[in-house]
Structures are given as structure tokens and as C-alpha cells.
Amino acid sequence: MASIMSARQVLRLGNRLSVRSYSSAVKHEGARDVKRLGVIGAGQMGLGIALVAAMKAQVPVTLVDSSQKSLDKGLVFADTLLAKQVAKEKLTQSQADAARALLLPTTSLDALHEADFVIEAVPEIPSLKFELFSRLASIAPSHAVLATNTSSISITRIAAATQDPSKPLDTSASSRVVATHFMNPVPVQKGVEIISGLQTSPTTLATAVSFVEKMGKIVSYSVDSPGFLANRILMPYINEAIICLESGVGDRDSIDAIMKNGTNVPMGPLQLADFIGLDTCLAIMNVLHTETGDSKYRPSVLLKNYVAAGWLGKKSGKGFYEYAQKK
Numbered sequence: 204m205a206s207i208m209s210a211r212q213v214l215r216l217g218n219r220l221s222v223r224s225y226s227s228a229v230k231h232e233g234a235r236d237v238k239r240l241g242v243i244g245a246g247q248m249g250l251g252i253a254l255v256a257a258m259k260a261q262v263p264v265t266l267v268d269s270s271q272k273s274l275d276k277g278l279v280f281a282d283t284l285l286a287k288q289v290a291k292e293k294l295t296q297s298q299a300d301a302a303r304a305l306l307l308p309t310t311s312l313d314a315l316h317e318a319d320f321v322i323e324a325v326p327e328i329p330s331l332k333f334e335l336f337s338r339l340a341s342i343a344p345s346h347a348v349l350a351t352n353t354s355s356i357s358i359t360r361i362a363a364a365t366q367d368p369s370k371p372l373d374t375s376a377s378s379r380v381v382a383t384h385f386m387n388p389v390p391v392q393k394g395v396e397i398i399s400g401l402q403t404s405p406t407t408l409a410t411a412v413s414f415v416e417k418m419g420k421i422v423s424y425s426v427d428s429p430g431f432l433a434n435r436i437l438m439p440y441i442n443e444a445i446i447c448l449e450s451g452v453g454d455r456d457s458i459d460a461i462m463k464n465g466t467n468v469p470m471g472p473l474q475l476a477d478f479i480g481l482d483t484c485l486a487i488m489n490v491l492h493t494e495t496g497d498s499k500y501r502p503s504v505l506l507k508n509y510v511a512a513g514w515l516g517k518k519s520g521k522g523f524y525e526y527a528q529k530k
């Protein structure tokens with residue numbers, strides 16, 4: 204109880220709280236059991252989240268995508284990944300079959316009416332997320348946690364989108380909104396950022412922390428500030444690498460090689476940008492730039508042009524590198 208009281212105080216303090224006190228305040232007390240997960244968006248993040256939840260937390264996952272093609276592509280990827288886990292003896296065939304059977308694909312958002320916890324992973328477009336959360340508030344059960352995997356958009360604003368404008372003091376839906384920001388690729392990266400909006404309740408926060416940990420992840424906390432921690436640090440690094448390329452400070456291979464070989468990271472910033480998706484990188488830089496008004500976050504012109512050309516990185520077959528597309 205004491206830690207929940209602390210969590211409440213912490214939540215009331217909003218952005219004035221210290222990250223350390225936030226972190227120590229949340230110890231799962233009051234967390235609700237999650238028996239069924241819903242994931243919206245079967246792209247690289249949503250599919251990874253759904254698969255890890257099925258493998259580790261072993262709950263049924265309703266996987267919603269507006270595109271049947273994305274669902275089909277995602278499930279082929281899930282089959283490939285599970286087969287690799289079996290080949291490496293990290294899973295038995297029956298464990299892999301059990302995880303696969305827990306994934307329930309659909310194009311209908313209404314299928315989320317039974318979910319205890321929903322994680323949204325659609326593209327990083329504010330209006331798209333606001334509209335989805337407004338619909339989710341009436342589709343998901345009244346106890347369901349409504350989580351977003353946004354990389355940069357304000358959780359307070361996403362939560363506000365669930366509110367009926369004629370009842371501004373009714374926080375029954377907005378108090379259930381939180382961010383669970385998984386890292387890419389989800390089956391590999393252990394870190395997850397948890398971010399509360401001003402409206403997020405202690406129960407919502409505790410349930411999110413508890414469920415993410417059941418998925419085998421390690422939680423970090425950030426306040427609701429543009430880009431949170433991960434992308435406030437990572438995206439200016441990637442953007443600066445693209446500015447170095449556009450202004451001729453170095454070529455692609457030199458930029459990636461010096462960072463890879465000089466800082467012991469698995470890939471250089473341009474290759475990493477391709478893996479994240481250049482549209483996602485641009486969307487995050489736009490949020491950082493617009494929300495802070497600080498020119499240090501100005502997106503590179505070359506990044507904008509690549510996105511305008513449809514060169515989005517690995518997912519489109521071309522970015523700073525070229526990729527063979529799977530049929």
C-alpha cells in the first residue's frame with residue numbers, strides 16, 4: 204500500500220517528479236491480472252510484441268491490423284522466428300506450436316472487446332493514434348489498460364483523446380492510458396520505457412510494469428516529454444549522421460564504420476535508421492522539433508527527401524542500403 208501511495212504522489216507530481224523516485228515507487232502493488240492481450244498494428248513492432256507476449260507471458264493475443272497483407276506478412280515472420288528458436292533449441296516444437304496458437308489475427312478492432320490490456324503499435328502519426336484511442340475507449344472493457352508503443356508523442360495528449368469533450372472531468376478512460384515503449388527488434392531487445400501521462404492511474408502503471416516484466420523485459424521510466432529518454436538521445440544521433448552524409452563530411456560506409464567500430468554498437472546509425480524505418484525516424488524528429496521548438500532537432504533535408512521518395516529503409520527494400528524483399 205505504501206508504494207501505491209508513493210506512486211499516486213509521483214503521478215500527481217507529473218513532470219516535476221524525479222525519475223529515481225518514480226522508479227522506486229512502483230512495485231506492482233494493485234497490478235491487475237492480464238488474461239488476454241490485444242495488439243493493434245502487425246508491423247515490425249506490433250508483431251514482435253504479440254509474439255513475445257505469446258511466448259513469455261503465454262496469454263492469447265488478439266492481433267489487429269487494418270491491412271490483411273500486413274497480418275499475413277507478420278504471421279509468416281512469426282513462423283520463421285519460431286522455427287529459428289526451435290532450431291537453436293531455445294524452444295521445443297510443442298512450445299513453439301503453443302505460442303503460435305495464441306496469436307489470433309483479425310482486421311476488426313471490435314475484436315478487442317475482451318482484452319484486459321491493449322498495446323497500440325500503428326505508425327507514428329499523432330492524428331491516427333488519437334482517433335484509435337478515442338475508438339478504443341468505447342470498444343475495450345472498462346478495466347482494460349490502453350497502452351501505446353509511441354516513440355515520441357505525448358501520452359497525456361493520447362490519453363486526452365479518449366475523453367468525451369462534454370465531460371472533461373471524467374477520467375475513467377484516460378486514467379487507463381500509459382506508454383509501453385518497446386525497443387526494436389522486440390524479441391531481442393530487453394529494455395522497455397514506461398511513460399505515464401498526467402492522467403495515468405497507479406493501477407494502470409502497476410499493471411503495465413507487471414505485464415511488461417512477465418514478457419521478460421527490463422523496465423526504465425521516463426516522464427512525458429517529447430521523445431522520452433530513448434529517442435531524445437537516439438534520434439538526434441541518427442539525424443546528425445544523416446546531416447553528415449548530406450553535407451559530405453563522410454560517405455555512408457565511413458559514417459557507419461566509425462560508429463560501429465569505434466563505439467562497439469552492432470550497426471552504424473544509417474543502417475540502424477534503415478532498420479527502424481526512415482518514416483518513423485522523420486516522424487520522431489518532427490515531434491521533437493515541433494514540441495520543443497528547438498532548432499537542434501531540425502530533421503535533415505535528406506531524411507525528408509528519402510521519405511518523400513518512399514525509400515523507407517528495410518521495410519520498403521531501399522533506404523541508405525538496399526534489401527532483398529521477401530515475397
Ligand SMILES: NC(=O)c1ccc[n+]([C@@H]2O[C@H](COP(=O)([O-])OP(=O)(O)OC[C@H]3O[C@@H](n4cnc5c(N)ncnc54)[C@H](O)[C@@H]3O)[C@@H](O)[C@H]2O)c1
Pocket residue numbers: 243244245246247248249267268269270273274323324325326327328331335352353354355384385386387478479480483518
Ligand atoms: N520501428 C522501430 O524501430 C520502433 C521502435 C519503437 C517504437 N516504434 C513505434 O511503434 C509504432 C509502430 O511502428 P512500426 O515500426 O511497427 O511500424 P510499421 O509501419 O512496421 O507497422 C505499422 C502497422 O500498423 C498498421 N496500421 C496502420 N493503420 C492502422 C489502423 N488504423 N489500425 C490497425 N492497424 C493499422 C499497418 O498496416 C502496419 O502493419 C510507431 O508508433 C513507432 O514510432 C517503432
